[in-house]
Amino acid sequence: MDLKTTLEALNRHHMEAIPAQDRRDFEDELDRLRMMRVAEDGLGLGDVLPDFGLQDGTGRVWTSGELLDLGPLVLALFRGDWCPYCGLTMEALERARPAVEALGAGVVGIIAELPGQAAAAVARHQLRYPLLSDPANGFGRRCGLVYELSPKHARLHRVCNRGLPVRQGDSVWRLALSAAFVVDRSGQIVFAFTDVDPARWPDPEEMLASLRALSDASALSNR
DSSP states (O other): OOOHHHHHHHHHHHHHSOOOOHHHHHHHHHHHHHHTHHHHHSSSSSSSSSEEEEEEEESEEHHHHHHHHHHHHHHHHEEETTTTHHHHHHHHHHHHHHHHTTTTTTTEEESSSOOHHHHHHHHTTTOOOEEEEEEHHHHHHTTOOOEEEHHHHHHHHTTOOOOOOHHHHSSSSSSEEEEEEEOTTTTTEEEEEESSSTTTOOOOHHHHHHHHHHHHHHHHOOO
16 A cells, blocks of 8 residues: 555544544635645645755764765655644655665655754654654744644644643644655755645655666666
8 A cells, every 4th residue: 555545544434433523624714725836836846945954863963964975865845743634644754765765865854853853753653754843833933834823723733732832842832744855965855745635745755766767867877
């Protein structure tokens, strides 16, 4: 079963299990974000990845320049380890990591939580790629991929005892969009996926196809 099918099945189960009012409030939030064009107006195809320097769960700082010096990059922004859709996507990227590395590229995740939560997520999902902490969604906001929750949406997280500002080191209730990119060595985005629905992510095979095209183009230019 591919990642998209797995996420769709989980989403159906989740939406059937929650109270009708909660489901309406969540769907209203998605409609609000679509009207605001949050996904369309954020970092996208052809843009240049903003520079970053972010810590992983061990305290090591990774910079975008350091990572891109090693080759193209598959980069994903995650809401948090509390999000089951993010967790499944983290694991799917780990399974794809050997194929990514075989194409001369790397994988990095950025999670909108404090370093301690990033370290816990690495252990829980057995990740071997860097998972970097983005306190208060600082990098995500620079990418235009973060939104403030409506009161109804914040209520849904409070009901689940999910204190997002505490987990994120923030004072505002914010979340990042589902977002995944392929970045060439110059920092340009050559594949972009963003969505306001947290259950929607691209299958890693889509990013691998982009990396293969990038590798083919590089080989041609070097002839």
